[in-house]
Amino acid sequence: MPRVLMVRDQQPRCRIEEIDDEQLPDRAVTVDIEYSDLNYKDAMAVTGKGKIVRDYPMVPGIDFAGTVRESASDRFAPGDRVILTGWGVGERYWGGYAETMRVDADWLVPCPDPLSSREAMQLGTAGLTAMLSVIRLEQAGLPAGSKVLVTGATGGVGSWAVQMLAHLDYEVHAVTGKPEQSQWLKTLGATEIHERTEFESDSRPLEKGRWAGAVDSIGGKTLANILAQMDYRGRVAAVGLAGGAELPTTVMPFILRGVSLLGTDSVMIPFEQRRVAWQRLAALPNGLFSNMHVDEIGLEQVSDAAEAMMAGKTYGRVLIDPRK
Template structure:
């Protein structure tokens, strides 16, 4: 198949600052891999914001030029793998794509076959990227709480509830019959969160700014924490006896100043959730369960669709905490 030109968002670092611009590439510019995918959709998450802006204590992307985009869904165009053939619809999330390996902000991507999972029956490629890593992570968190024995009807806290992971988590928990407490620093988003299924709205500062104590009054049986730092410490201290907290975020910091008391006095479990390198069997099952629980997909008011040109501005907005729900990138 002859090489063709296509558009991509390319990061360059001519000096100290990262610059992002839409450029024209060819198949020959793509990195090595055994599957060539024509990308239909990607999305925007916190890691994409870090990559494009260069924010954080350490730049996420270390080699340039670079095509970011940690997630994408598309159709296999060429394959040297027996697992996939031309025409297969596939999803890529994690495995360092968009961080160390060129990602989904391009019309084409070349990746390793072991990073791919099929788009599940009943889900479109567009729906897959309205979820992306955020939706996959939310599903993995819910699964982790269930495995620990946190049952429907329980009070569950979701921190960072207006973000991508939080929004999907609120919908999943509500649909499964939990009583959902959505925590946010944006009081104006109460209507949005209640529409997703939140029963109670909790101001983020009422958790993060609690006095540092090893144990606090028991408020919920489980939690999905997207924040980390002081928020996670206080969530653990406020979790009821035998409860569990699924943790996957760090926007509030990587330090965890806590004690062993929630664990040895209340039997609270801290469940680490990783969506980047979890086995394909695990992620495939999670994608299929998303279809089962939310067969209609996410509502339109949770999704905003943009093109490549709008990505730099959207990345800046994500880093300022000004984006809610899911941002879909149409290629």
């Protein structure tokens, strides 16, 4: 009988429950989960502070990595190591905060060697999104060694983006509201640390050009300020909206400087793009994983960790071992 973290539209909102295998969703592939993680979207689902979960009861967790136990699909066989991120899992479909889960084969990608399940979830949606942002910037012609800005730098996407870009020899400037983590960000490879408040005021249509590229997970006024400060032919990979969905800008950065705003999605991207991104992630040096700050918890600690994340008290990555 697998244990799951069940979210219900009542109090207490979350509780650990044991369910029969017959209660798992009727889907093609049964996976024994070794690790999941905690993303901002997960924290909103667990705490109820965002409109993430609409159907109850729900097992949250937008990511997981584990081993196939049973498969009715010819794409996977028992013993295969797999990763799941996105596809509405943990929002519309039962997700990764469980010891075992059944999912559609189309939602899974093979876990590439030499990546372990734990390392896969050190990355998770955050690492995948960061890599997809890097790929988008590369495809848009980001010059080698150029200056790149990363917002939300202590979060999952931001901290991985800092490391990946620094590893590729870009000059990385990190934006954070947590100055106490400045030294850690420099350990990750950031050349310079910027206070978040530098990018929160109302922006003019154009400012002095400062950046050849940017990875932004904040949106709102922050993204508007970044667009106004891009160099000629600058490129911005937009990946999030922690600071709001509105974009108070003008067309001037686009028509006077040729700035590109590159929407970067990690939820619904096709299998082949996922596979390529995960292969690149698996090739990252071990040192990048060692540098990443990780808190590892069990299912019982998820609610507290989610509250802490919503309060801005976490950094790096939070891993969940459902067997604890």
